[in-house]
Amino acid sequence: MNGRRFTRPRPLAERGWAGLRVGLLGGSFNPAHEGHRHLSLLALQLLDLDQVWWMVSPGNPLKPARGMATFEQRYENAKRKARHPRIVVSGIERDLGTRYTADTIPALQARFPQTRFVWLMGADNLAQIHRWQRWSTIFRTVPMAVFDRPPRGFHSLFSPAARRFARQRIDAASARRLAYAAPPAWVFFASKQNPLSATALRRAGGWLRIEEGIPTLDEHGR
Numbered sequence: 001m002n003g004r005r006f007t008r009p010r011p012l013a014e015r016g017w018a019g020l021r022v023g024l025l026g027g028s029f030n031p032a033h034e035g036h037r038h039l040s041l042l043a044l045q046l047l048d049l050d051q052v053w054w055m056v057s058p059g060n061p062l063k064p065a066r067g068m069a070t071f072e073q074r075y076e077n078a079k080r081k082a083r084h085p086r087i088v089v090s091g092i093e094r095d096l097g098t099r100y101t102a103d104t105i106p107a108l109q110a111r112f113p114q115t116r117f118v119w120l121m122g123a124d125n126l127a128q129i130h131r132w133q134r135w136s137t138i139f140r141t142v143p144m145a146v147f148d149r150p151p152r153g154f155h156s157l158f159s160p161a162a163r164r165f166a167r168q169r170i171d172a173a174s175a176r177r178l179a180y181a182a183p184p185a186w187v188f189f190a191s192k193q194n195p196l197s198a199t200a201l202r203r204a205g206g207w208l209r210i211e212e213g214i215p216t217l218d219e220h221g222r
């Protein structure tokens with residue numbers, strides 16, 4: 001556990017509604033799929049979270065707008081795909097008017113001061129987070145949990161971000177208290193993997209067709 005110490009969490013009844021532990025899964029959700037659910041269910045269990053919020057991004061700053069369904073389409077699709085009482089689909093980034101994660105997290109922490117947030121992401125994003133705006137500030141603002149993902153998610157442990165914050169990585173066995181850890185603190189789960197990706201779904205023929213089973217032309221320019 002690299003010598004990090006955590007205070008014991010109080011039971012939910014004692015903490016009340018205000019003390020929720022929430023995992024934030026920011027994403028394009030273009031479209032949402034079982035890989036998102038897989039990560040979320042693992043996060044609920046391994047991090048002992050009360051909820052996971054699927055935070056549908058108004059637009060990933062690093063992804064091209066071409067091929068991206070509208071925010072409304074992605075949001076509605078995510079709501080249909082979540083199918084779990086503790087997975088909450090949120091458009092709050094659009095409401096907050098934030099686009100960069102380094103802006104979103106402090107805005108959420110200000111709006112929900114009693115909530116303990118954990119940032120969730122797949123290993124592909126750990127491998128490239130050093131390209132995000134003020135990325136090291138994000139590490140210092142919120143605890144983070146990374147989930148292995150094919151292909152070669154394990155390689156992300158050699159990425160610039162993983163190396164920079166190597167000493168702040170905690171053991172997976174201590175992750176149930178991660179929501180209470182003072183950042184920087186992060187964990188890598190080499191857990192069961194799910195191979196699904198939105199890219200693969202889009203390549204398979206356009207996500208509206210997959211979603212609805214309707215044989216229409218892809219209306220998103222792909």
Ligand SMILES: Nc1ncnc2c1ncn2[C@@H]1O[C@H](COP(=O)(O)OP(=O)(O)OP(=O)(O)O)[C@@H](O)[C@H]1O
Pocket residue numbers: 025026027028029030031034035036038039120121122123124125147148149150193194195196197198199200
């Ligand atoms: N199968 C999966 N296993 C682990 N993490 C995943 C999986 N699918 C998505 N994620 C994670 O969920 C978050 C949101 O992902 P996103 O909505 O971009 O889906 P994606 O499948 O990665 O999309 P695309 O293929 O278009 O890049 C990211 O942190 C991503 O790493």
Ligand SMILES: O=C(O)c1ccc[n+]([C@@H]2O[C@H](COP(=O)([O-])O)[C@@H](O)[C@H]2O)c1
Pocket residue numbers: 025026027028029055057059060061062063099100101102125131132133
């Ligand atoms: O803040 C940034 O610079 C930044 C750059 C790339 C991605 N992100 C966020 O990372 C999350 C995952 O994005 P995506 O498109 O890989 O699903 C989503 O919440 C994006 O807003 C954030």
